Amino acid sequence: MTLKILGAAVAAAVGVTALAAPALAQNEQFIPALVYRTGAYAPNGVPFANGIADYYKLVNARDNGINGVRITTEECEFGYATDRGVECYERLKKKGPTGAAYVIPLSTGVTFALTEKTATDKIPLITMGYGRSESRDGTVFHWNFPLLGTYWTASDIILQHIARKEGGFDKLKGKKIALVYHDSPYGKEPIALLTERAKRHGFETMFLPVTHPGVEQKATWLQIRQQRPNYVLLWGWGVMNSTSIKEAVAVGYPRSQMYGVWWSGAEPDVRPAEGGATGYNAVTLQHTAGQFKVHEDLKRHVYDKNQGSAKWDETGEILYVRGLINAMLGVEAIRTAQEKFGKGKPMTGEQVRWGLENLNITADRIKQLGFDGVLQPIRVTCQDHEGARTGRIQTWDGKNWKISSDWYTSDDKVIAPMVKDAASKYASEKKITAGCLN
Amino acid sequence: MLYREAGQFKTSYQADQAIFPIAQDRWFVWGLVAFGFLVLPLFADQYLYTEVLIPVLILSLAAIGLNILTGYCGQLSLGTGGFMAVGAYAAYNLALRLPETNLIVVFLFAGLMAMAVGVLFGIPSLRIKGFYLAVATLASQFFLEWAFARVKWFTNYAPSGSVAVGKLELFGMPIQTPMEKYLFVLAIVVVMTLAAKNLIRGRLGRMWMATRDMDIAAEIIGIRPLYAKLSAFAVSSFFIGVSGALWAFLRLGSWEPLAFDINRSFQILFMVIIGGLGSLLGSFLGAAFIVLMPIFLNQLPGILGIPMSTALISHLEFMVFGAMIVFFLIVEPHGLARLWAIAKEKLRLWPFPY
Amino acid sequence: MLGPIIETLIGGLLTGVLYALVALGFVLIFKASGVFNFAQGAMVLFAALSVARLSEVMPLVFAVAIAVVIMVVLAYVIERLVLRPLVNQEGIILFMATLGVAYFIDGFGQTVWGSDIYKINLGIPKDPMFFFEGVFPGGILIDREEVAAAAVCAILVAGLAIFFQVTRTGRALRAVADDHQAAQSVGIPLNYIWLIVWAVAGIVAIAAGMVWGSKLGVQFSISLVALKALPVLILGGFTSIPGAIVGGLIIGAGEKLAEVLLGPILIKTFDLAGGGIENWFAYMLALVFLLFRPQGLFGERIIERI
């Protein structure tokens, strides 16, 4: 009996090594998808992953791929754990005729781990709305693309909004602003900008880390109740967001004085607290909730053929729409690369990098794609891998998100010098000579 | 018939006390080591190195460390992740502050620092036993995890809290390509496994096993419980510290304290229990099983052609993982090592039924 | 300064009661079967998920009733497939088996019920109550939900204590905990006893799951609350129910006071990047107690004879 078990175990081990990956046809563009659909971060990971998967299906169904090159994708579950994320990257980076076109890690921790690996493997990293804030400087971070905004942009927009409410930055003197953040590279990113602004305008800062997975926050919010900060910024992820809002309700801290980053401002974060979340604000990564022109194509080409990965009424939610936008930017980058390196052919990582660095999505291109009124024009250059630095504030009125401010642009007088010396410090440490690739 | 030790008589005590008295075992292990160093690099591809061979070797080193503490000395510990973190950050800080130090010295330093911390957190083991000790070692796990996330000096004031390691080289030779990394790890693991085997066969090993089996009787024949338990914590933490440094430098490259959290401690404990308490071979078998199983499970739907959503696969992974642990514990409480021993005994009779 | 201290203390004590509720499950199973059941956290998650998802389609009372049935069936399956083949194995093998069961239940629970955040509302108003507004600026805040949870916990503890001391099955349970073979030799049906114990632990898991679920929302991370209950166990002792309560109170209060008072001091002196000392402080506190009484405050003394 036991010999049979041993035989099975040996077969299992052999099975893995002699594993032949299913061969892919020649004319396909492979894009890996690092996702987390289980564990403490699933509530936010699932809608985003559905958005990306559905957009690829839309491109294949509506325009038969990018100029005839169909997109193939494979999901790999890593539960927001950095080492499993790297494992997924290693397994998927060589698949497909030309390897992975680009990687969307959806985790700042994984972004830190992959920054060096992707440079040697020549695969661009699209970290839309997250990642390393200093990776905006393309002369040093050739392969990182924090499109549409970094965390320095997000925190700066929130501070500008608060300053406007208080009547100007000088009114912030003596005020106290707290940051409740997820104790990981993601949560620590805004601290640099907040300290810089605090030095300039003389307001007090208070940093409260919440350990993974962010379930236990009672002590944090008791401290907030006792220290009475004027505003609380929330940099949470997964179940931590909803717990923070519920604890705020429990200690009676007014939600109208709370501002979340664009990753702490989606439906799964506010619904669990039910009525309690009314008045809670969050900065937007340009777009807000709702269904747009692109959803009509989505309905006709994907959901009517019940290929959709989410329920139809969820496709208007913030994280699903952000998934669509992220996939759209990736596809447009491949399309730009194909213009230069040959239409109708799958692109290599290097070519897609060029595509990303020369991404220029004008207002009417946005209208053609069906995202009008959602996004502003994006222009990526070798020096500026962010492309756009604008956002608005939205408020949850108990049932859905309402835009409660007009467009802000992050103040480059403050951020540019910070990016400069952070990037040069990284360049000297890693012995990279700053400069644009071809 | 393949495995018969008839005719192999020992003429000297040294021969009798050799690691592998039976010739077949000796040839098998020498063959395996030679295969690892010479044959494997010829055909292994990059994925096999970085995702299978290097993790299995490094984690079996940590499993050997935990086996010394739990398997040979009977002290249950859930603090493995924390001690690995001590090794990783000690190595990082030494390599950062004294860039020219040789890589071997860096890993030795990592081991020694983990040893010191291990002994410090081993002191409660003198008064506390069994599950109370396991939960007490959780104190060291959570404290170390917190310390490396909070004290900025450890992470060289990196704003993001994540640290990275530059180019590695040893005596001038760069260790960059997966094969070089693999050979470097294999060399360290083989040397340290031999050291562990010798310690276990020697006086120290007997003291550990005596303390494990009946610590009162051990005390009465002259084994100081303090010396035996703390030496077990020390040697075990040394192995775990070196494995932590190897894991950070050669496997991850850039990491944050969360890479050495409580799940890492559970993972290593699974390896030791499934592999077999109190057996070095068990540590290797356990490590291989725990690393390969999730990879195999993730690829299973692909192989069988059943389309499954990643959520379902990862849930299945949890379920199959839990079921396998229970299955193994029921079928063979002493783990894969005992299964291997039973297989060897079967081989002794093989074509004949009895 | 006194106001915040009292407030933190009360908040800590109430949270401690919630930890005790989870710890109770551990104590029950250890006391009656000598098994250190690490799957208690996963059972709390599974119970909370079943109540949450069922209460979406039916009134809460029915949902809870069906959840009880589910937990009893789960207990039967665990006893039948896992514990029965492992009778008389040493403690560590059984501990490992419960680790395996914990992984299985985590995966199974999320497959069946899904891994999104679900709601349980016990109808308890969520906004806080304020007392002594006059005496202290801003008053003392007490979370109504936690007060209700404390009441639930008190009832459960009293019931279980009586069950163990007075009833015949209670005495049989304690016999089984001491020595499986001895209990079997006097005719106590071991497997039947284990079934009862795991079922009762399942019901305690439902109570803990509902309380934590309504507080935090029902999601995978609830199973990690079990890690918060471990210091309560080593402080109160693995085998005593009152120990779990007293241990919970001490750990809850100690943890919160340390975070709010000691945290800022540590940050200033060592220039740390933030506090968050709760996790390890609870374990250190329990460890200090343990050094004086190696079997916990109320646990039975371990006597070694040669």
Place this chain on the structure above:
Amino acid sequence: MRAPAASDIAAGEVLLSVEDVTLSFGGVVALRDVSFDIKKGEIRAIIGPNGAGKTSMLNVINGFYQPQKGSISFKGETRTKMRPYDAADGGIARTFQNVALFKGMSALDNILAGRTLKMKRGWFWQMLRIGPALTEEIEHRKRVEEIIDFLEIQAIRKVPVARLPYGLQKRVELGRALAMEPDLLLLDEPMAGMNLEEKEDMSRFIIDVNDHYGTTIALIEHDMGVVMDLSDRVVVLDHGVKIADATPDEVKKDQAVIDAYLGVAH
């Protein structure tokens, strides 16, 4: 095997003396004002009905229990607080009433464990196991082989002790105690649960150990025949009190001992 440690006490001198030791566990008094001595080279028997405090006496000598009153002097120096491993270091070895062997190890390893105090090589050498570490290991292995030959248990060298029959386990335990080359050997009912033939073997071993190695032996035994044949002097304990201390013949005739054993209403 060389003679026991070249202790300065000549044969016949007092090796160990117990001066009015009192030991109590809470209310229960196990020993009350017990005094007696053990001379070098003799076989000293300690007998008495069940619960008389014999094993407790052994545990006090060997440092496992700390007496509330009185003291014990061994090889001339009186010692107060003593841990069992100090006793072992000083040269006291013992066997146990119900065998306390290391179940996870083979018979050979169990006996080798007895050599722990004698081996000196540090971790580093043990790790390399070449040169001095190897010679030390081999030399101690030779010493153990002599004991194995002496106890005639060559066949079961590599067998895990848990699988051995009761009689052989007792012998391995005696081997382990001998491996410590003790000055004083405490035997706690070495023949309990043995058949006649095994008892004769064990008696022969005890006599050989006493003659061949000159080890002083303190023997606890119920079998009066064995006690009377083997021992030079006998101490009789009853309810924790010493009621007789003389040669076997005198003790046999002492009325108090007979009453203690045959049971007379006190």
